[in-house]
Amino acid sequence: xxxxxxxxxxxxxxxxxxxxxxxxxxxxxxxxxxxxxxxxxxxxxxxxxxxxxxxxxxxxxxxxxxxxxxxxxxxxxxxxxxxxxxxxxxxxxxxxxxxxxxxxxxxxxxxxxxxxxxxxxxxxxxxxxxxxxxxxxxxxxxxxxxxxxxxxxxxxxxxxxxxxxxxxxxxxxxxxxxxxxxxxxxxxxxxxxxxxxxxxxxxxxxxxxxxxxxxxxxxxxxxxxxxxxxxxxxxxxxxxxxxxxxxxxxxxxxxxxxxxxxxxxxxxxxxxxxxxxxxxxxxxxxxxxxxxxxxxxxxxxxxxxxxxxxxxxxxxxxxxxxxxxxxxxxxxxxxxxxxxxxxxxxxxxxxxxxxxxxxxxxxxxxxxxxxxxxxxxxxxxxxxxxxxxxxxxxxxxxxxxxxxxxxxxxxxxxxxxxxxxxxxxxxxxxxxxxxxxxxxxxxxxxxxxxxxxxxxxxxxxxxx
Amino acid sequence: xxxxxxxxxxxxxxxxxxxxxxxxxxxxxxxxxxxxxxxxxxxxxxxxxxxxxxxxxxxxxxxxxxxxxxxxxxxxxxxxxxxxxxxxxxxxxxxxxxxxxxxxxxxxxxxxxxxxxxxxxxxxxxxxxxxxxxxxxxxxxxxxxxxxxxxxxxxxxxxxxxxxxxxxxxxxxxxxxxxxxxxxxxxxxxxxxxxxxxxxxxxxxxxxxxxxxxxxxxxxxxxxxxxxxxxxxxxxxxxxxxxxxxxxx
Ligand code: SF4
Numbered sequence: 001x002x003x004x005x006x007x008x009x010x011x012x013x014x015x016x017x018x019x020x021x022x023x024x025x026x027x028x029x030x031x032x033x034x035x036x037x038x039x040x041x042x043x044x045x046x047x048x049x050x051x052x053x054x055x056x057x058x059x060x061x062x063x064x065x066x067x068x069x070x071x072x073x074x075x076x077x078x079x080x081x082x083x084x085x086x087x088x089x090x091x092x093x094x095x096x097x098x099x100x101x102x103x104x105x106x107x108x109x110x111x112x113x114x115x116x117x118x119x120x121x122x123x124x125x126x127x128x129x130x131x132x133x134x135x136x137x138x139x140x141x142x143x144x145x146x147x148x149x150x151x152x153x154x155x156x157x158x159x160x161x162x163x164x165x166x167x168x169x170x171x172x173x174x175x176x177x178x179x180x181x182x183x184x185x186x187x188x189x190x191x192x193x194x195x196x197x198x199x200x201x202x203x204x205x206x207x208x209x210x211x212x213x214x215x216x217x218x219x220x221x222x223x224x225x226x227x228x229x230x231x232x233x234x235x236x237x238x239x240x241x242x243x244x245x246x247x248x249x250x251x252x253x254x255x256x257x258x259x260x261x262x263x264x265x266x267x268x269x270x271x272x273x274x275x276x277x278x279x280x281x282x283x284x285x286x287x288x289x290x291x292x293x294x295x296x297x298x299x300x301x302x303x304x305x306x307x308x309x310x311x312x313x314x315x316x317x318x319x320x321x322x323x324x325x326x327x328x329x330x331x332x333x334x335x336x337x338x339x340x341x342x343x344x345x346x347x348x349x350x351x352x353x354x355x356x357x358x359x360x361x362x363x364x365x366x367x368x369x370x371x372x373x374x375x376x377x378x379x380x381x382x383x384x385x386x387x388x389x390x391x392x393x394x395x396x397x398x399x400x401x402x403x404x405x406x407x408x409x410x411x412x413x414x415x416x417x418x419x420x421x422x423x424x425x426x427x428x429x430x431x432x433x434x435x436x437x438x439x440x441x442x443x444x445x446x447x448x449x450x451x452x453x454x455x456x457x458x459x460x461x462x463x464x
Numbered sequence: 465x466x467x468x469x470x471x472x473x474x475x476x477x478x479x480x481x482x483x484x485x486x487x488x489x490x491x492x493x494x495x496x497x498x499x500x501x502x503x504x505x506x507x508x509x510x511x512x513x514x515x516x517x518x519x520x521x522x523x524x525x526x527x528x529x530x531x532x533x534x535x536x537x538x539x540x541x542x543x544x545x546x547x548x549x550x551x552x553x554x555x556x557x558x559x560x561x562x563x564x565x566x567x568x569x570x571x572x573x574x575x576x577x578x579x580x581x582x583x584x585x586x587x588x589x590x591x592x593x594x595x596x597x598x599x600x601x602x603x604x605x606x607x608x609x610x611x612x613x614x615x616x617x618x619x620x621x622x623x624x625x626x627x628x629x630x631x632x633x634x635x636x637x638x639x640x641x642x643x644x645x646x647x648x649x650x651x652x653x654x655x656x657x658x659x660x661x662x663x664x665x666x667x668x669x670x671x672x673x674x675x676x677x678x679x680x681x682x683x684x685x686x687x688x689x690x691x692x693x694x695x696x697x698x699x700x701x702x703x704x705x706x707x708x709x710x711x712x713x
Contacts, residue, residue: 014654023658031637038610047613316611318641322658355652357645357659358512360602364611377550380514389514393647397510401518404473404504405525414477435650439657440688443478450476450483454499 009355013323036264055369058306075214079276089119105200111225112136113205135224150325153311202228206239215275219268257367261310313362335362353379418445470538473505485707508546541600586708589629593672597679633670644685
């Protein structure tokens with residue numbers, strides 16, 4: 001299974017749904033996590049207050065981001081870190097490569113970072129002759145399969161243990177057909193251990209950057225980030241500028257929300273703080289914009305910068321659960337991805353704001369209260385304004401609106417429509433032109449509309 | 465109280481019984497109900513498709529037709545939410561709108577919060593499966609949802625429980641979306657139907673005999689699947705149950 005080539009969500013989702021057993025399995029796996037998250041959220045009486053606080057802290061930080069970034073830079077430098085600024089993905093990748101070249105590094109270990117995925121760092125480094133090994137287990141699995149992650153927290157959630165067994169057999173020469181999770185994990189551990197030992201540089205993402213201390217915090221469940229930056233001498237930390245929070249005092253709120261929302265754990269197994277390089281080593285922090293400051297200037301979408309990438313909106317999204325992360329053909333899938341990707345490239349991702357029933361579950365699950373489903377609705381208008389809606393979608397709406405502005409015409413057309421629905425032979429109603437009828441019956445058309453019945457009744461009741 | 469009845473276009477055309485049940489119920493509870501005949505559609509299909517400029521004239525008409533009533537009631541959480549929450553974008557600045565948005569109610573909300581109904585006559589000896597339609601649930605807050613940590617309440621359920629004989633089905637996923645989503649049902653037919661079938665499976669395991677909801681649109685989608693797959697579940701809008709209507713055979 002390679003990652004999806006088509007960019008149209010309905011087509012990809014349809015393909016995913018052809019294997020209904022797998023679709024159900026995927027749905028249940030994610031629902032299991034959402035239920036765990038629900039139990040965790042409900043075990044904290046202050047849950048909604050935490051969400052509110054987190055949301056306000058983020059809103060405040062975004063409103064003064066330039067100041068906080070400067071404060072962060074100053075403090076990070078004072079602790080001996082080197083701070084770099086990248087306006088886009090290309091610049092980010094070039095900076096990484098420069099650092100690697102300076103140290104004549106050939107082998108890199110990288111812990112999970114959605115930012116480096118966003119910037120397509122791996123293929124860039126590989127083209128430049130550098131070996132990059134993802135050390136998060138899920139990431140390593142999809143990397144071996146040459147796929148992108150299908151989820152931002154659980155990159156290989158779309159794979160069953162049988163799939164992992166096949167992949168490991170092919171690449172790590174494990175026993176064919178051995179699906180024992182302990183065996184597979186141990187094999188991965190041995191394989192990764194070698195990579196850790198040989199690495200020249202460790203790259204990590206950043207979950208939170210603290211303006212007042214100049215430190216960064218990296219959260220993982222596997223400890224791979226810590227190992228990756230403890231063995232080699234050089235640590236490169238790549239972060240989007242929105243990862244900043246004002247003070248270490250705010251951190252606890254986010255740490256409590258992040259793991260509970262992501263996996264239903266009280267806290268991630270490792271929340272590692274890096275304040276400056278270790279003795280004799282180097283710490284490089286790359287601050288990446290890549291379109292973020294544009295979002296900052298938009299009243300409709302600024303809120304999406306609050307995202308702490310917990311993945312809860314994906315786990316709860318009924319569409320994501322039943323279409324799989326790859327159907328979004330984007331680094332960040334699901335509700336938040338359906339906002340961020342079209343804002344970067346509407347033409348490419350125009351189907352994503354419509355891959356949503358507007359059920360609102362994502363907005364209520366989001367630990368930083370992003371109004372996801374409302375933004376998705378607004379984005380649909382944006383897609384239309386950018387002329388990315390096909391005429392087959394806009395024309396019917398124009399015509400229907402025109403009819404609805406004429407109540408008599410509407411009532412007449414309603415009667416005609418119902419007449420046909422009642423009297424046309426089945427094949428004329430249920431055919432390829434009617435996607436509704438593929439798996440569903442049409443409603444039975446009544447003889448009279450409500451307004452006709454109402455008018456009759458009013459006449460009957462009228463005092464003579 | 466002079467109440468305007470807003471009957472969404474597709475309910476008007478395809479489910480007149482739901483409109484009649486709403487009317488009967490409101491009149492029985494002492495409301496002076498009017499059905500302004502000039503009404504058609506609130507514009508939700510257009511706005512949800514991104515066609516805001518096609519929704520705008522319909523929103524304008526809606527304000528003209530309904531602005532002068534004490535209350536506007538509709539048997540549809542989704543259409544009410546369209547007016548209450550999403551007209552903002554298209555008619556902002558219109559002073560009639562600020563008033564109107566506080567006077568429009570979904571039927572169950574109106575019964576519980578405005579009329580403060582605490583008993584209803586009738587006997588409905590069935591296992592009733594209540595589908596919590598998303599817009600009513602998360603945009604109008606007709607009930608607490610499973611995502612947020614708030615006090616538990618459920619207005620439609622509260623009303624159903626007033627009726628003798630009603631036994632509520634216990635679902636595994638209390639408030640998951642049915643997959644209708646307006647044009648989503650057609651544009652994403654595959655996912656939409658998988659979602660609908662999952663909802664129905666939950667109701668089957670819970671022993672639902674009559675499936676109900678506050679939104680006929682979700683029910684239209686679910687009924688379409690139930691009929692195609694020949695499941696022994698009947699479908700009724702909540703207004704029909706509350707008004708004491710018979711189960712359709
Ligand atoms: S949008 Fe909210 S729920 Fe989704 S990943 Fe970001 S923080 Fe988590």
